Amino acid sequence: MTATVSPPTVGRLPNPRRSTEKRRQRTLTWVLAVISLFTVAPLIAVAVLALSPEDAPTLPYALPSSLTLDNIIRIFNVGEFPLWLWNSFLYSAVSVVVVLLTASMAAYALARKRFPGRNALLWAIIATMMVPVQATLIPTFILISKMGGVNTLWGLILPTLANAQAIFLIRQFVRDMPEELFDAARIDGAGEWRTFWQIVLPLIRPVLATLAIFVFLWHWNDLLWPLVVGQSDAARTLTVGLATLNTETASTSNVMAATLVSFIPCLVIFALLQKHIVASITHSGVKG
Amino acid sequence: MSVNTRTRSTLAGRHPALTAPPLKPFGARKARNREALAGILFVLPTLVIFGLFKFLPIFGAGAMSLTEYSLNGDFEFLGADNYVRLAEDPNFWQSLKVTFLYVAIFVPFIIAVSLAGAVLLDKLVRFTGTFRALLFIPYLSSFVMAGIIWTWIFSTDGPLNAALGGLGMGPVPFTSGPQLLVLLSLAVVSVWKGFGYSMLIFLAGLKAQPAEVHEAARIDGAGAWKSFWYVTLPLLKPVVFFVLVIETIVGFQVFDTIYVMTGGGPARASHSLIYFLFDEGFKFFDFGYASAIGVVLFVIVLILSLIQQRFFEGKDSK
Secondary structure: OOOOOOOOOOOOOOOHHHHHHHHHHHHHHHHHHHHHHHHHHHHHHHHHHHHOOOOOOOOOOOOOOOOOOHHHHHHHHOOOHHHHHHHHHHHHHHHHHHHHHHHHHHHHHHHHOOOOOHHHHHHHHHHHOOOOHHHHHHHHHHHHHHOOOOOOHHHHHHHHHOOHHHHHHHHHHHHOOOHHHHHHHHHOOOOHHHHHHHHHHHHOHHHHHHHHHHHHHHHHHOOHHHHHHOOOHHHOOHHHHHHHHHHOOOOHHHHHHHHHHHHHHHHHHHHHHHHHHHHHHHHHOOOO | OHHHHHHHHHHHHHOHHHHOOOOOHHHHHHHHHHHHHHHHHHHHHHHHHHHHHHHHHHHHHHHHOOEEEOOOOOEEEOOOHHHHHHHHOHHHHHHHHHHHHHHHHHHHHHHHHHHHHHHHHHHOOOOHHHHHHHHHHHHHOOHHHHHHHHHHHHOOOOHHHHHHHHOOOOOOOOOOOOHHHHHHHHHHHHHHHHHHHHHHHHHHHHHOOOHHHHHHHHHOOOOHHHHHHHHHHHHHHHHHHHHHHHHHHHHHOOOHHHHHHOOOOOOOOOOOHHHHHHHHHHOOOOHHHHHHHHHHHHHHHHHHHHHHHHHHHHHHHO
């Protein structure tokens, strides 16, 4: 492949171990290239199908003779697709902002302040991580419906703001900060809120960035809760819309165009923050 | 002044011996009260959100599972009737069977694929970042998106059956055939979408292994396979166990791909536990009964989490 085999220099025999290693690396590269084909080919197929002219022969029997943006333009003009996109964006973006803010505040208090009931609260928050969201799906739905939140965006967003993992992760960061930092802030006369805003928040930026990525992805890709609470278009997210498109008799090119559009934000985030994502999974085991 | 009292109260908090004769009782208490007030204010939004949307529903799930709860809010206390009904409901046992079968296929499958990917990436010297990204990319997609792509790939006139047709084999009903085939197809989709995450965890575990051990194995004449089987894998055991539990929990929660690809069919062949809960709750609006199914799911996940914790605590205390 890319490894160029240099001709052996005159008078010096090629090191046999190095050449076996070279051969091994080349085989390894090929094997990984084949595996990558399996992981990436379905995504390329989506793009090709989404960009193929609607009536032209296309995959799996032929490659389209030309590519077009018609399908993508059409889904933006027809039906409720733009609304779903907007709903998904709000569901994800609002959740990221509120979760990060409330979780940082709570994590700061739980790690640094002594108040009655602190340990009980911390224990209770951590314990909720053991309860799968599906197990509380019904009572949460009943609660939201009693509050009048079915088919509304606030009803969709509110219950997902309780994120124990975010609190847990941020708390570990805040707990490991040196006490002198807070003493210094106190000597300088910084109030509680200023200490939080100007000292704690800037220092936990790395963990906030990581959490922002995962909270965004989790909401953007979530299905069950939006499916249950957002049945009308007013609160229907992209995943729910896609799932219904797929079961209805929408054309393949429409479904694939919508799927492609839904994937683009995730791809952009990955392209920009790849190193961050990889590091956070390998270090803290954040589950998206 | 505030510095002194602050240091004092911190020490007092940490060392019980110092709490007995407080030097500045008034100032210390004042500072302590202010600290407590600040703490409570900071934690208040979370307390409200968790109280309403975590603690209340958790107790609600247990309570509702003991009732017959109808759409308009009327309920009737039934005791354990819902659980008795579950035990006698063939659909419940069917969904349990589907879920366990699926987990039995999915978990070894995803562990094998992610471990293989990690081992290959670990051995690779150049282009590691590129291949890592290419293998990880599907993880960014939603299960819905994965389901849509693979519905097309598995369809009668999709690429897979086109290739099989080229070999002279009839169309294979990947998502509408026999149960094991359907569950295998669903597992393929989830493995494709999810293995990148476990692969990165395995990769980190492999990178953490000391090079000397592998060098020693090589000098002792162990080949690549032997070295993997007798050195790499035993050292990786805690990581494997961690991933095993995580993926088992993920497996028990399978829903999205089923909703998109098979709708629980054919003939309940892929009607998983969550799908059963979803049907009972939002097709038949039998909320009490659906809550009981949720409690069963919770118990299964709880047992898995406890096994994981027990295992890791055992490791730490050594």
